[in-house]
Amino acid sequence: MNSLTTIRPDQPKADDIETIPHSIEAEQQLLGAILTNNDIFDRVAAIIEPEHFYDPVHRRIYETAATRIQKNALASPVTLKSFLEDDEGLKELGGGAYLAKLAGAAISSFAARDYAQMLYDLAIRRQLIELGNEISGKAAKVDVASEPADQIVEAEQRLYQLAEKGQADTGFQSFLRAVTDAVQVANAAYMREGGLAGISTGLADLDKKLGGLHKSDLLILAGRPSMGKTSLATNIAFNIAKAYRKGLRADGTEGSVDGGVVGFYSLEMSAEQLAARILSEASEVPSEQIRRGDMSEAEFRRFVDAAKALESCPLYIDDTPALPISQLAARARRLKRQHGLDALFVDYLQLVRPASAKDSRVNEVSEITQGLKAIAKELDIPVVALSQLSRQVESREDKRPQLSDLRESGSIEQDADVVMFVFREEYYKEREKPGDHELEKMAKWQDEMSALHGKAEVIIGKQRHGPIGSVDLSFEGRFTRFGNLVKPWQTGAVGPRGAEDI
Known part of the structure; x- marks a missing residue:
């Protein structure tokens, strides 16, 4: 030398x-x-x-x-x-x-x-x-x-940073570099004709409200059981993977120009169960029929064709139960290094283990949410984590969830860039069915059920870089599929089930 x-x-x-x-x-x-x-x-x-x-x-x-x-x-x-x-x-x-x-x-x-x-x-x-x-x-x-x-784990993290960015540690960066990055993000949205700066969820109204899923953001998707949060997460993950297209990006590097490579941590369901849900949506065969094998020849053919079409879909599922947050981060780094990674989903947050036992559950959840936010920033990808809601929702007259309903809410609410709630009023209304002898109440209930049928709501309770509010979606329970809800004035776009195809 x-x-x-x-x-x-x-x-x-x-x-x-x-x-x-x-x-x-x-x-x-x-x-x-x-x-x-x-x-x-x-x-x-x-x-x-x-x-x-x-x-x-x-x-x-x-x-x-x-x-x-x-x-x-x-x-x-x-x-x-x-x-x-x-x-x-x-x-x-x-x-x-x-x-x-x-x-x-x-x-x-x-x-x-x-x-x-x-x-x-x-x-x-x-x-x-x-x-x-x-x-x-x-x-x-x-x-x-x-x-x-x-x-x-620490050595792997340092080596990953070295491989990705050419430096083992990132310290302060000049304002000039930060401004340049901000301009590039705005330019990406402008080039899409005022469209999205982030990755499209495949749900038009949700994209308008969020601007897509943004890099380095932690998004929390919360809901009570049976609201469909896993279904919505798998729908979005599938939409991103299905739209994946590789090419030359604006900055001259090669990577995803549409959609993306998706990692999905399924800590509750097995990979096979999750795949069956996605196939149910893609083939339009009810998931309970797939489980029982109760399909007509036409349905089975659709099911097989959907499976063949999805073989090359860049959706990677890890169903290891009770993963520690450090292992979750290490596996995400490995996936990005080997196959690329554009979005990460975690189902669900309360099933992730902290690196070490803490004196309270609140502190454990705090370590997990901070760890997920760190993954989003380090890998420069959106991380969507599902979360349970506390039972206090059920005791209220208005069942619409709010930020205070998040379990161990302090840390989740603080660390997240976006907090969304899945809400289906139809689920609660169904349980208010009056007796058959109460004819007047029954007629009113049926009218209300008819108005709510097949509809869902995503309530954005917090968004660091945009507005809060709610987004209406269609929901087809048989296929566990969320879609874009057709408005009354969009009569030309109405399909057989009153919803546009995703």
């Missing part, structure tokens, strides 16, 4: 330099090329960041040049000299004269990407060595508070 002839105080000692992968000459020549021709920066900016430079002075030169170029200002030895006059490290190398030497040692522009890739690879090697030393040091130190299983 190459090394500097002059060792400054902010560099490693001479004995260490030979063992650390680096190339000072490559750094010098790439910097020289950028200072000679600023257009080269655009070719290498997607590959390397300032932290990928080994020499701290080179790091600061690159950072200053990058800031100038991004402002459409010239970055040359002359213009950079005034910004780096007080840099002690640069003074030791010759100050402004060193910047001129860099420009003189410039490589030809066609080789710039190769040099940038070389510097990136060397930086990754250095971070792998550092991470390996940390893992080795922690493993050697026998500590009661640091379990080997926890160390494995």
